Amino acid sequence: MIGQDIIARFTALLGEKRVMTDADAILPWVNDWRGRYHGAAAAILQPDSTDQVAAAVGLAAELGVPLVPQGGNTSMVGGATPPTDGSALILSLRRMNRIRNLAADDNLAVCEAGVILSNLHDAAAAADRRFPLSLGAKGSATIGGLISTNAGGTQVLRHGTMRALVEGVEAVLPDGSIFHGLDALKKDNRGYDIKQLLIGAEGTLGVITAASLRLVPAIAARAVGWVGVPSPADALSLLRLCEERLGDSVEGFEVIADDGLGHVLSHIPDTRCPIATRTPWHVLIEIDHGDLGEPGPGERLEGALAEALERGLAVDAAISANEAQAEAFWRIRESLSEAERAQGPALQYDISVPVARMPAFMTDAARQAERRFPGTTASSFGHLGDGNVHFHVRAPQGTTDGPSWIAAQGQGINRFVHDAVVAAGGSISAEHGIGQMKRAELGRLAGPARLHALRAIKDAFDPQGIMNPDKLVPRPEEG
Amino acid sequence: MIGQDIIARFTALLGEKRVMTDADAILPWVNDWRGRYHGAAAAILQPDSTDQVAAAVGLAAELGVPLVPQGGNTSMVGGATPPTDGSALILSLRRMNRIRNLAADDNLAVCEAGVILSNLHDAAAAADRRFPLSLGAKGSATIGGLISTNAGGTQVLRHGTMRALVEGVEAVLPDGSIFHGLDALKKDNRGYDIKQLLIGAEGTLGVITAASLRLVPAIAARAVGWVGVPSPADALSLLRLCEERLGDSVEGFEVIADDGLGHVLSHIPDTRCPIATRTPWHVLIEIDHGDLGEPGPGERLEGALAEALERGLAVDAAISANEAQAEAFWRIRESLSEAERAQGPALQYDISVPVARMPAFMTDAARQAERRFPGTTASSFGHLGDGNVHFHVRAPQGTTDGPSWIAAQGQGINRFVHDAVVAAGGSISAEHGIGQMKRAELGRLAGPARLHALRAIKDAFDPQGIMNPDKLVPRPEEG
Structure with a gap:
């Protein structure tokens, strides 16, 4: 744990009110919000200007004290949680809020x-x-x-x-x-x-x-569509059709496996499937217009979806008739993570592959995971147009002790999924970053040129290793 | 000059036909296309696969031989010209053309x-x-x-x-x-x-x-407009109006000072001013549509320009009636550099400032340059919407010996223009890069954090300094 003499130096520099040392007040910020990573810190520095941040970092550099920068502490990968041994201070930016x-x-x-x-x-x-x-x-x-x-x-x-x-x-x-x-x-x-x-x-x-x-x-008018499609490949064809017909007004295009939709309908109150038919896959599309000119987004979306139905890319479709319906469609998408948690223990992966390979990945990787880890079910949802989905492998039905299941199977499933991603030319972190959670896997899977470049850049900028230690850059023994 | 023993090592590695040593054949590639930078090289390596490039660079690293990567040799800043002492080889990528x-x-x-x-x-x-x-x-x-x-x-x-x-x-x-x-x-x-x-x-x-x-x-339909405007500030208001009314279909928006237009009309055959009125400034706008739907780009542009005329942002306007006219409008813009060269010696600056500050910069910097360097005229043209213009300071009328004028005045004018750019929060290189030409000025004007970061990254990636030596990164004595 960093000693009082060092805390005193920062207090002298920043003033007492900008150095938080009360253990109870610190507690919420040394653990990540999901409770998976636990750290310790003797103080949280809370500068409220750029000059104060510069002074605090300058002093940390002089003293060789590591700092963990922190904003809202909403990392999904333990990226803002300090080391467990208390060897670092937290540098909170929350007071710089202008x-x-x-x-x-x-x-x-x-x-x-x-x-x-x-x-x-x-x-x-x-x-x-x-x-x-x-x-x-x-x-x-x-x-x-x-x-x-x-x-x-x-x-x-x-x-x-x-x-x-x-x-x-x-x-x-x-x-x-x-x-x-x-x-x-x-x-x-x-x-x-x-x-x-x-x-x-x-x-x-x-x-x-x-x-x-x-x-x-600002958005002047929007329309949200819900479309039942036979497969992820049809979803991608639908996206291409929409891009061609609707151009830059396609603001959202999310794909959802039917089992995920089922979990939302089971666990989230006041939700219902927007279309009459249950299809293997679903697409949520949002079309936004910056003005109120004609034809409006609803009419334009209707035209594109009619073509999709005709071409067999879609089985059924609904377009929001008003803002309340638009919200209701989005609520299904936004409740997916919560519904999956209510459904039971699962391992979640934030991954990307090239867009063109995504449909095959979504079906093949799920099938292979289920075969390799008997009893599990796997599916995905997310941002098809970005080549980024959240891929879930759920514990066998009836699994009550999630942590034990993860302890026993987690590493094997992690490696399996990440290997599949790399084989498809993808990234093991699409949007959540590396943090602590994926550091070792990045070390295992990154090519030598990428690893060398990451380490060289880190050493060039931070030769003392005081900025957010042990995050992102794989340790020497990690590949 | 690099010796025959070293050339022999590269020849053994890549094969004879991939190592060009004939002095006549090398000549066009050791000078920049404008004849401002002159270098020397004993050989040009011409690998035709990634593996060959890797092998060549690996051997260069082993031998400590600097390499100057080169494509079409069209740099505006001497970025692909080797050192004068022949201490480097050129690594041409031109055979990797698949x-x-x-x-x-x-x-x-x-x-x-x-x-x-x-x-x-x-x-x-x-x-x-x-x-x-x-x-x-x-x-x-x-x-x-x-x-x-x-x-x-x-x-x-x-x-x-x-x-x-x-x-x-x-x-x-x-x-x-x-x-x-x-x-x-x-x-x-x-x-x-x-x-x-x-x-x-x-x-x-x-x-x-x-x-x-x-x-x-691909573009299915386009319309090109030529608009006479009172000032750069009106040109910016016109851009904002077009963005609001025409959204993402605004593909080009170029601004041209009337004196620049005059030089085109004087020196480039078969050009004429697209509008009847000569205004202090001119704007060229291109609107592109991906489909042939109604209203087409011409009709939409007409609506926006009518509003601009009504609001006094524009004095006169013309819209291309056909593809030949659209080409003729663009030809004026594309002939500006050639016309300026025909007009007489000038110093040209490729600079950017934040878009909102560009109108004031265009008028104020020109006025100040003319006052500071009596006899010169200054004006600019280019990409207003990107905050990037080409700013020209022309030698006093009657100057016949351009090189002498540049030798006498060049450094002073360079510093004056670059200081004005920095004062406006801008960049001394908007699109041409740093190369050899702007290296010392970058060193003079970049803040210490930026300079430190540039050098640290260079050292991290290339500790031997063998990749395109003496380009981009200011020398120690340069700031």
Whole structure:
């Protein structure tokens, strides 16, 4: 555990109110929100300006004290949980929560790292704009964390991941220097793209303190469709058809296996299947228009779906008649994780493969997993158009002790699924990052050139290893 | 000069026909195409496979021989010209010129580094698709060079620079290892984005050997408009209006000062001003539609321009009635550089500032330059919507000896313009890169955090300094 003498140095630097040492107050932040990773920290540093972050990191560098940057603590991979031995301090960005500027005409918002995503949504909406990235944790996830993990969500198909929405960053590098890159330049070829390197670096190369983010026009009209399809391959053909007929107005395209839908209908109150027929697979499509011109999104979607039914890509389809129905369709998609948890223990994988290979992966990998691990059932749902699905392997029916099942089978199933992903040319982390959870698997599966590059970059930026230790970069013994 | 013993090692490795040593044959490739940079090289290595590139780089690493990767040799900043002392060999990628795969359904093309841009355009067109990046040098520029310089062009507004179009890369790192990253993954959070780091690295971190590139639908219908506007600020308001009314169909938006137009009309045969009124500034807009549905692009553009005339943003406007007129409008824009050369000696700057600050920059920086350097005239043209213009400072009228004028005034004017760009929060290289030409200025103007990061990354990837020596990264004495 870091000693009082060191805490005193940070207190002298930042002031007492910016160094939290009360054990009860610290407790919620040393464990991850799902309770899978447990750490310890003698203090949480809570600077409220970029200069204070720079000073804190500079002192940490001088003293060789590791820091764990933390936003809303919503990591899915233990990315913001400190080491168990208390050898690091938490550097919370939550007090840096100002929207410094929101220029609607320029479609730009400059946010500090601690701004909570839903607060940015509200501020953009008040200016008749929107920030087109959203996910379940939007009420606590912060901009800094979302950038550091290159967050995705359900709007990536049209607007891209965080990587495509960040127009500039301000960051404190591990030596305490400030990287001034907030100016939103659409073209900038002054050498290596430091901004892109910091995005998705999970706080291991420095601390993002603020960012310029791209806004888009508010949605004036939308239509949401629910389509029953025979197979993932038909779902992909439907996507291609929609892209051709509806162009850039396709804002969401999610695919859901029928068993997943069944679990929602069983466990989530007030849900019903939007179409009369139960088909093996389902697609949820959202079409957005920035204006109220004719033909509207409902009419245009109807045209595309009629063609899909005619061509046999779809078996049945429904289009939301009003906003309440649109919400109800989305609620099914958004309840899938909760329904799966209620259904029983399962291992969940956040993976991607090239879009064209996704239909075969969805059916083949599930079948192979069920064969290899008898009693399990496997299926997937998610962002087909992004080549990213959440692939679940469920414990055999009647399994009551989930943790024991995971302890016994987890590693074997992990390896099986990840090997299948690599064989399909995919990524073992599509949107959640590596953190602690996938570090060893990344080491096992990354090629030597990628591993060498990751380690070389980490050493170049953070030779002392003080930024978010033991995250993302595989240990020497891990491959 | 590198000795025969070393050449013999490469010849033994690659075979005689892949090592060019004839001085006459080498000559065109040791100078840049504008004749501003002159180098020397004892041989050009011409591998025709990724494995051969890896072998060549591996041998270079073993022997400590620097390599200068080269595609079409169309750099604007001396980025592909070897050192004058002959201490490096050229590594030409031009024989790696296969389009390995073009999957129209997936909107993807996998190209080797040596594929010439216009060949990719043709292949995409044959599959009813297009690759939405184009520039003057398309007949010789290669995909590898375009990626290594994060090329831009006139379609960036809608489709982004090369950075946004590369879905995967294969590269040989400076130790000779192969980075396998060709799989096109829309979501991939396996740590630092090595792909984005290699894009725009100007061959200083390794050699790109192939890439997966995004294709888009072919254009079914287009309309090109020419609009006379009172000022750059009105041009920006017009852009915002067009984006609001015409959305993603705005494919091009170029702004041109009236003096630039005048030079085209004087020096380029068969050109005429598309509108009856001569206004201080001009805008060229292209609207593209992927289908032939109604209302077509001409009708939609007409609606937006009528509103602009009504609101006083525009003084006069013309819309192309047919493809020949559309071409004629674009020809004016594309002839600007040639017309400026015919007009007399000038210094040209490829710079960017945040879009919102561009109108003020265009007028103020020109006025200030003319005041500071009496007799000069200054103006700009280019990609207003990208915040990127080509800013020209012309020698006083009657200057016949351009090189002497540049020798006397060049450095002072360079510093003046670059300082103005930095003061406006901009970049001294919007799309051409750093190469040799801007290396010292980057060193002078980059903040310490950026400089430190550039050097640390270079050292991490290329500790021997054998990849494209003396390009992009400022020397120790340069800041």
